[in-house]
Amino acid sequence: MKRAQLISNALCCLLIACGANDTPADGGSAGGATAGGAASGGGAGGGSAGGATAGGAAGGASAGGSAGGATAGGSAGGSAGGTVGTEVEPNSGAPDGGQLDSITAPGAKQGAVGTANDIDIFTVMLTAGTRWTWSLASNGSVLAPHLAVSEVANTAPALVSRGAAGGTASIEQLVLKTGTYAVIVRDSRNVPASTTQNAGSAAHTYTVSGAASVRAPMPVAVPSTTPGTLANRYASALYAFALTSSTAVTVNVRAKAKATPSDMDSRLTLFAKSTNQWVGTNDDLSGASTDSKLSGTLTPGDYWVVVDNVSETSNDLSFELVITSP
């Protein structure tokens, strides 16, 4: 659950008060979307509920169970396009009196982590249900990219990625809520601040870009058990299932709890694609488990499931996506 809080906290700080200090924070806060929640996480770590309207009585679950072996987490798609601009400093938020730059999606900005601990924040308006691949590429061998995408209102889970010097950090985003988001560029060595190396100079140049994601979700049945492995700590897996009647559903990500446990710290998001509404997100299903679970009665329609990892130290990124229905 660690990574999720880092970014949210950091963004709050940046936009509101504390500034360049990065609390390590990544990950996602859960947030209640709209009312009427149908899903809820179990236990302490509890998922937030949101959008999808609850149906009446549980209907019959569709389809039978299948176990799929396909790998999750695949490659990011995306077509380039949009405008390419140059950052306008200052754009660090609170340390600059709240000044921010902006970016369009699709689009790109070139800039530099131009001074020690420089933070560049670009706001972008995004629409629920759209999907984007955000990339932060070092333009030379100097910058070690650290990229975060967080809703300015800080109710949607934040996304974080980092790369080595000269590399690229990428994030694939399913926009859970329509609103203003912040794309935050830093050097990885400045995050968290407690281990800062005060990286930054005119040579720490980058291109940050957003392109439409075209990755197809993997279809899964209700009920089903699907093994998966994320491509890396910052990757996500995307699944889809359809309900033809109001159905009680539990979606469970088992990493620590699977037969051969992994050290992945999962986070689970359920999104109603038919209505482009965020149903809920759960990081930890209880105080004792970092696995994730959402359950509730869902109305008929198409649903997407996003599984990602919120630990910066996970090495084994294998898990099982278990969907059950009584």
Ligand SMILES: [Ca+2]
């Ligand atoms: Ca800058």
Ligand SMILES: [Ca+2]
């Ligand atoms: Ca977790």
